Amino acid sequence: MLYALCFLLFMIGLYCALVKKNMVRIVLGIVIMEYAVNILLIMIGFRIGGEAPILSPPQGLPLKTSLQSVDPLPQALVLTAIVISLGSLALMVSICIRTYQRYGTFDITQIRRLRG
Template identity: 85%
Template sequence: MLYALCFLLFMIGLYCALVKKNMVKIVLGLVIMEYAANLFLIMVGYRLGGAAPILSRPPAGQPVAALHSVDPLPQALVLTAIVISLGSLALMVSICIRTYERYGTFDIGQIRRLKG
Protein backbone atom coordinates (compact mmCIF):
# COMPACT_ATOMS: atom_id res chain seq x y z
CA MET A 1 0.00 0.00 0.00
CA LEU A 2 2.70 2.45 1.03
CA TYR A 3 4.73 1.43 -2.01
CA ALA A 4 1.75 2.20 -4.24
CA LEU A 5 1.36 5.65 -2.64
CA CYS A 6 5.06 6.25 -3.19
CA PHE A 7 4.70 5.34 -6.85
CA LEU A 8 1.66 7.63 -7.05
CA LEU A 9 3.86 10.48 -5.79
CA PHE A 10 6.38 9.59 -8.50
CA MET A 11 3.66 9.73 -11.15
CA ILE A 12 2.38 13.09 -9.84
CA GLY A 13 5.90 14.46 -10.24
CA LEU A 14 6.16 13.00 -13.74
CA TYR A 15 2.79 14.50 -14.71
CA CYS A 16 3.88 17.89 -13.40
CA ALA A 17 7.21 17.75 -15.24
CA LEU A 18 5.69 16.76 -18.56
CA VAL A 19 2.42 18.73 -18.65
CA LYS A 20 3.05 22.08 -16.93
CA LYS A 21 3.98 25.08 -19.05
CA ASN A 22 5.90 27.07 -16.45
CA MET A 23 9.61 26.28 -16.21
CA VAL A 24 9.70 26.61 -12.43
CA LYS A 25 6.78 24.21 -12.07
CA ILE A 26 8.55 21.71 -14.32
CA VAL A 27 11.59 21.88 -12.07
CA LEU A 28 9.34 21.38 -9.02
CA GLY A 29 7.81 18.32 -10.70
CA LEU A 30 11.28 16.84 -11.11
CA VAL A 31 12.01 17.54 -7.45
CA ILE A 32 8.83 15.69 -6.45
CA MET A 33 9.94 12.73 -8.55
CA GLU A 34 13.31 12.71 -6.81
CA TYR A 35 11.65 12.78 -3.40
CA ALA A 36 9.45 9.86 -4.38
CA ALA A 37 12.46 7.83 -5.54
CA ASN A 38 14.36 8.65 -2.34
CA LEU A 39 11.38 7.79 -0.18
CA PHE A 40 11.03 4.51 -1.99
CA LEU A 41 14.68 3.66 -1.35
CA ILE A 42 14.29 4.39 2.36
CA MET A 43 11.15 2.26 2.58
CA VAL A 44 12.89 -0.65 0.89
CA GLY A 45 15.39 -0.80 3.75
CA TYR A 46 12.95 -0.08 6.58
CA ARG A 47 11.94 -2.64 9.14
CA LEU A 48 8.94 -2.09 11.42
CA GLY A 49 10.16 -1.35 14.92
CA GLY A 50 13.78 -1.60 13.83
CA ALA A 51 16.67 0.04 15.63
CA ALA A 52 19.11 2.56 14.25
CA PRO A 53 21.87 0.75 12.32
CA ILE A 54 24.70 1.68 14.67
CA LEU A 55 27.28 -0.98 15.31
CA SER A 56 27.73 -1.40 19.06
CA ARG A 57 27.87 -4.14 21.62
CA PRO A 58 24.27 -5.23 22.31
CA PRO A 59 23.04 -5.13 25.91
CA ALA A 60 22.80 -8.49 27.64
CA GLY A 61 19.84 -10.52 26.46
CA GLN A 62 19.42 -8.58 23.20
CA PRO A 63 20.16 -10.08 19.77
CA VAL A 64 23.04 -8.59 17.72
CA ALA A 65 22.38 -5.34 15.92
CA ALA A 66 22.22 -6.83 12.43
CA LEU A 67 19.16 -8.87 13.32
CA HIS A 68 16.91 -6.04 14.45
CA SER A 69 18.24 -2.86 12.88
CA VAL A 70 17.01 -1.28 9.67
CA ASP A 71 19.10 -1.73 6.51
CA PRO A 72 21.71 1.08 6.42
CA LEU A 73 22.68 0.72 2.77
CA PRO A 74 19.61 2.48 1.26
CA GLN A 75 20.17 5.38 3.65
CA ALA A 76 23.69 5.79 2.33
CA LEU A 77 22.35 5.59 -1.23
CA VAL A 78 19.73 8.25 -0.50
CA LEU A 79 22.38 10.60 0.88
CA THR A 80 24.31 10.22 -2.37
CA ALA A 81 21.17 10.68 -4.44
CA ILE A 82 20.29 13.86 -2.54
CA VAL A 83 23.72 15.34 -3.21
CA ILE A 84 23.42 14.51 -6.90
CA SER A 85 19.94 16.00 -7.09
CA LEU A 86 21.25 19.15 -5.42
CA GLY A 87 23.77 19.50 -8.23
CA SER A 88 21.28 18.98 -11.01
CA LEU A 89 18.69 21.22 -9.29
CA ALA A 90 21.22 24.04 -9.02
CA LEU A 91 22.05 23.71 -12.71
CA MET A 92 18.37 23.61 -13.71
CA VAL A 93 17.50 26.69 -11.65
CA SER A 94 20.43 28.63 -13.09
CA ILE A 95 19.34 27.68 -16.62
CA CYS A 96 15.85 28.96 -15.71
CA ILE A 97 17.28 32.27 -14.50
CA ARG A 98 19.41 32.76 -17.62
CA THR A 99 16.44 31.87 -19.82
CA TYR A 100 14.28 34.41 -18.02
CA GLU A 101 16.95 37.06 -18.62
CA ARG A 102 16.91 36.29 -22.35
CA TYR A 103 13.22 35.72 -23.02
CA GLY A 104 11.56 37.64 -20.18
CA THR A 105 9.16 34.77 -19.47
CA PHE A 106 8.99 31.35 -17.84
CA ASP A 107 6.25 30.11 -20.18
CA ILE A 108 7.65 27.36 -22.40
CA GLY A 109 4.81 28.05 -24.82
CA GLN A 110 6.55 31.31 -25.71
CA ILE A 111 10.11 29.96 -25.55
CA ARG A 112 10.21 28.07 -28.81
CA ARG A 113 12.76 29.12 -31.31
CA LEU A 114 13.78 25.53 -32.00
CA LYS A 115 11.48 23.66 -34.32
CA GLY A 116 11.36 20.87 -36.84
Protein backbone atom coordinates in the same frame (compact mmCIF):
# COMPACT_ATOMS: atom_id res chain seq x y z
CA MET B 1 0.01 0.08 -0.13
CA LEU B 2 2.65 2.47 1.16
CA TYR B 3 4.69 1.68 -1.92
CA ALA B 4 1.68 2.56 -4.06
CA LEU B 5 1.40 5.94 -2.34
CA CYS B 6 5.06 6.63 -3.13
CA PHE B 7 4.36 5.67 -6.73
CA LEU B 8 1.38 8.02 -6.78
CA LEU B 9 3.67 10.82 -5.63
CA PHE B 10 6.06 9.93 -8.44
CA MET B 11 3.19 10.06 -10.92
CA ILE B 12 2.15 13.51 -9.67
CA GLY B 13 5.67 14.70 -10.37
CA LEU B 14 5.64 13.09 -13.80
CA TYR B 15 2.31 14.75 -14.63
CA CYS B 16 3.69 18.10 -13.50
CA ALA B 17 6.80 17.73 -15.62
CA LEU B 18 4.82 16.65 -18.68
CA VAL B 19 1.83 18.97 -18.70
CA LYS B 20 2.87 22.30 -17.21
CA LYS B 21 4.08 25.11 -19.40
CA ASN B 22 6.05 26.97 -16.77
CA MET B 23 9.75 26.11 -16.64
CA VAL B 24 9.91 26.38 -12.84
CA ARG B 25 6.92 24.04 -12.56
CA ILE B 26 8.78 21.46 -14.62
CA VAL B 27 11.74 21.72 -12.26
CA LEU B 28 9.37 21.28 -9.31
CA GLY B 29 7.94 18.16 -10.92
CA ILE B 30 11.40 16.67 -11.19
CA VAL B 31 12.03 17.53 -7.53
CA ILE B 32 8.80 15.74 -6.53
CA MET B 33 9.91 12.66 -8.44
CA GLU B 34 13.21 12.69 -6.57
CA TYR B 35 11.40 12.80 -3.23
CA ALA B 36 9.22 9.87 -4.23
CA VAL B 37 12.12 7.68 -5.29
CA ASN B 38 14.12 8.47 -2.16
CA ILE B 39 11.24 7.69 0.18
CA LEU B 40 10.49 4.44 -1.66
CA LEU B 41 14.09 3.26 -1.44
CA ILE B 42 14.27 3.98 2.28
CA MET B 43 10.95 2.21 2.82
CA ILE B 44 12.20 -0.96 1.18
CA GLY B 45 14.96 -1.21 3.75
CA PHE B 46 12.75 -0.46 6.74
CA ARG B 47 12.12 -3.04 9.42
CA ILE B 48 9.26 -2.79 11.88
CA GLY B 49 10.71 -2.39 15.35
CA GLY B 50 14.21 -2.01 13.96
CA GLU B 51 16.90 0.33 15.21
CA ALA B 52 18.86 2.95 13.34
CA PRO B 53 22.10 1.39 12.02
CA ILE B 54 24.32 2.94 14.65
CA LEU B 55 26.21 0.60 16.94
CA SER B 56 27.28 1.22 20.48
CA PRO B 57 30.92 2.20 20.24
CA PRO B 58 33.87 0.99 22.14
CA GLN B 59 33.27 -2.62 23.01
CA GLY B 60 33.25 -3.69 19.39
CA LEU B 61 30.01 -5.53 19.90
CA PRO B 62 26.85 -4.66 18.02
CA LEU B 63 24.10 -2.95 19.94
CA LYS B 64 21.82 -5.92 19.55
CA THR B 65 22.00 -8.83 17.25
CA SER B 66 22.92 -7.26 13.97
CA LEU B 67 19.80 -8.32 12.15
CA GLN B 68 17.61 -6.09 14.29
CA SER B 69 18.72 -2.98 12.49
CA VAL B 70 17.22 -1.44 9.39
CA ASP B 71 19.03 -1.93 6.10
CA PRO B 72 22.02 0.46 5.96
CA LEU B 73 22.81 0.06 2.26
CA PRO B 74 19.81 1.95 0.75
CA GLN B 75 20.38 4.70 3.28
CA ALA B 76 23.96 5.20 2.15
CA LEU B 77 22.98 5.28 -1.51
CA VAL B 78 20.02 7.63 -0.95
CA LEU B 79 22.36 9.95 0.93
CA THR B 80 24.41 10.19 -2.26
CA ALA B 81 21.30 10.72 -4.38
CA ILE B 82 19.98 13.57 -2.23
CA VAL B 83 23.20 15.54 -2.51
CA ILE B 84 23.33 14.98 -6.27
CA SER B 85 19.73 16.16 -6.59
CA LEU B 86 20.75 19.47 -5.02
CA GLY B 87 23.45 19.91 -7.65
CA SER B 88 21.12 19.12 -10.51
CA LEU B 89 18.49 21.46 -9.05
CA ALA B 90 21.03 24.29 -8.99
CA LEU B 91 21.90 23.60 -12.62
CA MET B 92 18.25 23.52 -13.73
CA VAL B 93 17.37 26.69 -11.84
CA SER B 94 20.33 28.53 -13.34
CA ILE B 95 19.12 27.50 -16.80
CA CYS B 96 15.68 28.87 -15.88
CA ILE B 97 17.11 32.18 -14.63
CA ARG B 98 19.23 32.63 -17.73
CA THR B 99 16.30 31.83 -20.01
CA TYR B 100 14.14 34.35 -18.16
CA GLN B 101 16.77 37.04 -18.55
CA ARG B 102 17.00 36.34 -22.24
CA TYR B 103 13.33 35.94 -23.13
CA GLY B 104 11.45 37.58 -20.27
CA THR B 105 9.16 34.65 -19.64
CA PHE B 106 9.08 31.18 -18.15
CA ASP B 107 6.52 29.96 -20.67
CA ILE B 108 8.09 27.25 -22.76
CA THR B 109 5.65 27.78 -25.61
CA GLN B 110 6.82 31.38 -25.92
CA ILE B 111 10.47 30.45 -26.21
CA ARG B 112 10.74 29.72 -29.89
CA ARG B 113 14.12 31.20 -30.64
CA LEU B 114 16.36 28.58 -29.13
CA ARG B 115 19.51 28.41 -31.17
CA GLY B 116 21.89 26.52 -28.99
